[in-house]
Amino acid sequence: MKNSKIKIFNDDSLIFSSYQYYTVPFLYTMAMILISYFENAWIAIWIVYTLIPFLDEFFSLDLRNPTKDEQIKLEQEMKFKLPLYASVIFDWISLVWMINFLLNNEIHLLNKLGIIFLCGNLAASNINIAHELFHKDNFLDKFLGTITLARNLYVHFAIEHIYGHHRHVATPKDPASSLKGQKIWHFLPQTITGSYRSAWNYEADLVQKKYGSVIRIQNRMIWYTISYFIIPYIFYYYFGLLGCTYFLGTVINSVVYLETINYIEHYGLSRKEIEPGKYEKVDIRHSWNAPHRLSNYLLFKLQRHSDHHENPYKSYQTLCSYEESPQLPHGYTVCILLAWVPKLWFEIMDLQLKNWEYNKKNVTSEQVHQKMLNFIFKIGIATTMLASASIAL
Numbered sequence: 001m002k003n004s005k006i007k008i009f010n011d012d013s014l015i016f017s018s019y020q021y022y023t024v025p026f027l028y029t030m031a032m033i034l035i036s037y038f039e040n041a042w043i044a045i046w047i048v049y050t051l052i053p054f055l056d057e058f059f060s061l062d063l064r065n066p067t068k069d070e071q072i073k074l075e076q077e078m079k080f081k082l083p084l085y086a087s088v089i090f091d092w093i094s095l096v097w098m099i100n101f102l103l104n105n106e107i108h109l110l111n112k113l114g115i116i117f118l119c120g121n122l123a124a125s126n127i128n129i130a131h132e133l134f135h136k137d138n139f140l141d142k143f144l145g146t147i148t149l150a151r152n153l154y155v156h157f158a159i160e161h162i163y164g165h166h167r168h169v170a171t172p173k174d175p176a177s178s179l180k181g182q183k184i185w186h187f188l189p190q191t192i193t194g195s196y197r198s199a200w201n202y203e204a205d206l207v208q209k210k211y212g213s214v215i216r217i218q219n220r221m222i223w224y225t226i227s228y229f230i231i232p233y234i235f236y237y238y239f240g241l242l243g244c245t246y247f248l249g250t251v252i253n254s255v256v257y258l259e260t261i262n263y264i265e266h267y268g269l270s271r272k273e274i275e276p277g278k279y280e281k282v283d284i285r286h287s288w289n290a291p292h293r294l295s296n297y298l299l300f301k302l303q304r305h306s307d308h309h310e311n312p313y314k315s316y317q318t319l320c321s322y323e324e325s326p327q328l329p330h331g332y333t334v335c336i337l338l339a340w341v342p343k344l345w346f347e348i349m350d351l352q353l354k355n356w357e358y359n360k361k362n363v364t365s366e367q368v369h370q371k372m373l374n375f376i377f378k379i380g381i382a383t384t385m386l387a388s389a390s391i392a393l
Helices: 019-038 043-056 068-075 084-102 110-134 139-150 157-168 186-211 220-265 293-298 304-308 332-338 344-361 364-393
Strands: 274-275
Touching: 019 043, 019 084, 019 110, 019 186, 043 110, 043 293, 043 332, 068 110, 084 110, 084 139, 084 220, 110 139, 110 157, 110 220, 110 364, 139 157, 139 220, 157 186, 157 220, 157 304, 186 304, 220 274, 293 332, 332 364, 344 364
Parallel strands: none
Antiparallel strands: none
């Protein structure tokens, strides 16, 4: 893949830097400041959905891979855990702060919606952080990953993702893999209900084999399901019905955001069935990648998704980008919105998929690139208008 854009980054030094991964804690801090002083979250939304995509378009791609020796060293560096832990803390603080702010201030509906939308988006980025943490073996990481998912009423995701999605990805057995031509609003019921069912079935089988009965205190899915009622009740108890509604608004937003990421990560890709019910091994051909720099930092290298599926226990700082993997036409922040415009999504992604399937090459035509630029420009106009209108209120 060509990397002929503006080169202002020293990739050799950035490999060992953790500063760029504090983007999420920075966004939390900036959001609370903007909301405190201006009662406005649309400026932060503009940064995420307009400024970052435009900068991604002009900055050089994030293609530098750590060597085997560098990966060993990077895995031992504690400093890469700190932005993850900071984001988890900021997520809970900002949620409680946001609810208090909305309850105690008279705010225009447009600004209220912006605050809830931003809080939900940041919570979704923290589900990605939970995803990084629950893939690890130590207690602290698993605990922080679990409470982050609990904040989003989606703890079963950890079970389904590891024992379902990673096993069945890019096959008809995986509810979190989208099909070619499948619209996002048809995919969402499939993945949300299917993921819960998959997690329940896995845990039920496990507990049944070990203890002879599904209804046991060792069944995590029972506790997770109970928590989906207890946690909203806690918010209702402390913040009232309106506060609980704000909380649930961020939850719905974050879950839809997460599952939209699932939608774009494996869209139309499939593993070959080598015999009835048995598929070829998962490799770097079965996930879409995006080497766009700033959105990669924002999402802790999630866009190097092919390597994650081939090596699920690698830490984010050691993941590699491969030219042999199918490539999205832009970073996740753009493609997430693009997925909600099905006509344009199919026009662009079905062509990308066709080029990949028939040529095994990543060919983003000038026509596709121009469509992406036009889409980014339209996003920019929309978010600028919303930010301007919210300031004027």
